[in-house]
Structure formats: C-alpha cells, structure tokens
Amino acid sequence: xxxxxxxxxxxxxxYSKDTNILYNIYDLKINNEIKWxxxxxxxxxxxGRDSYxxxxxxVETSMTLEAGLSGGPVINKNGQIxxxxxxxxxxxxxxxxYFTPINPIANISFETESEGKRIKTTLLDLVN
Numbered sequence: 001x002x003x004x005x006x007x008x009x010x011x012x013x014x015y016s017k018d019t020n021i022l023y024n025i026y027d028l029k030i031n032n033e034i035k036w037x038x039x040x041x042x043x044x045x046x047x048g049r050d051s052y053x054x055x056x057x058x059v060e061t062s063m064t065l066e067a068g069l070s071g072g073p074v075i076n077k078n079g080q081i082x083x084x085x086x087x088x089x090x091x092x093x094x095x096x097x098y099f100t101p102i103n104p105i106a107n108i109s110f111e112t113e114s115e116g117k118r119i120k121t122t123l124l125d126l127v128n
Contacts, residue, residue, distance in 0.1 A: 002082075003044050003046075003059065003101055003103075004041045004044075004059065004076055004082060005041065006040075006041050006042060006043060006044075007040055007041065008040065008041045008076065008077070009038065009039075009040055009076075009077050010038075010039060010040065010041060010061055010063065010074050010075065010076055010077075010082070010099075011036055011037065011038045011039075011063070011074070011075050012036070012037050012063060012065070012069055012072050012073060012074050012075065012085055012099075013034050013035065013036045013037070013069075013072060013073075013075075014034070014035060014066075014068045014069045014072045015033070015034060015035070015068060035066065035069075037063045037064055037065060037066070037069065038063065039061045039062035039063030039064070039095065039097070040061065040062050041059055041060070041061055042060040042061060042062060042096075043059070043060045044057075044058075044059050044060075044101075045057065045058050045059070045060070049098065053087065054086065054087070054098055056100065056104060057100065057101055057103075057104055058086060058098045058099065058100055058101070059074075059083060059098065059099050059100075059101060060096060060097070060098055061074075061096075061097050061098070061099065062094065062095050062096070062097075063088070063095065063097045064088070064095040064097070065085055065087075065088035065097045069085050069088075070085050070086065070087065071084060071085060072084070072085045073085075074099040081102060082099075082101065082102055083099035083100055083101045083102050084099060084100050084102070084105060085097065085098075085099050086098045086099055086100050105123070106122060106123045106124040107122050107123075107124055108122060108123065109121065109122050110122070
C-alpha cells in the first residue's frame, strides 16, 4: 500500500453512464458496458490539496472521470487497488482528477463481531 510515483500509469472503471434497462412484460435486457479511464499520476498531496474540497491526502491524475466513476477503484499497472476516485474537473486545459489513497481508508477503525465478541479493527487488520 504505497503511494504511486509521479508519472506512474493508473486506471479506473465503472458502468457507462449510458447503462440502461430495457424491459417489457416478458423480457428484461440490461445494457451495462464497463467504461475504463486511464491516466498518469501527476502529484501527491499528503496533507490535502485545499481545506475545503480535498482536505485529506489525495493524488492528482490525468484521468478523465465521467459521472458515475466517483467512489470507484483506482488500479495501478500491477492490478492492485491503490485508491478510490474522489473528484474531477472539466473544462480545463488538461484533464484533472483526484483519488484518495487506500491507506487512510484501510486504516479507518470500526467495530465488528467475531465468535460472539465485539472487537475494534480496521480493514487493514482484516486482510493481514
């Protein structure tokens, strides 16, 4: 769970915004194409980019994020999930999007139950 280097290739995916369900009383058809976006890492902001929109750690990329990609996984060239899409801006000279690195997400603590006992853990603890 490392922060990607500047210039590293990343990608993300989601169902296309054109996903739709066509049906009649006798037939159900779902058109749900997966849409991929690709880009490179531009910059890492360990303390957030600003105090309002992106106050926590985030990574700037050149990926173009369409509606529906927020919250989707960000994948490195090794196929590992390294983050979650946060936001993007359109109408700029260059495509700009941001994702939250997986480290802060994996370290969020929560309570669960195991063998009748309540325990406090993190996602990272569960996979190790």
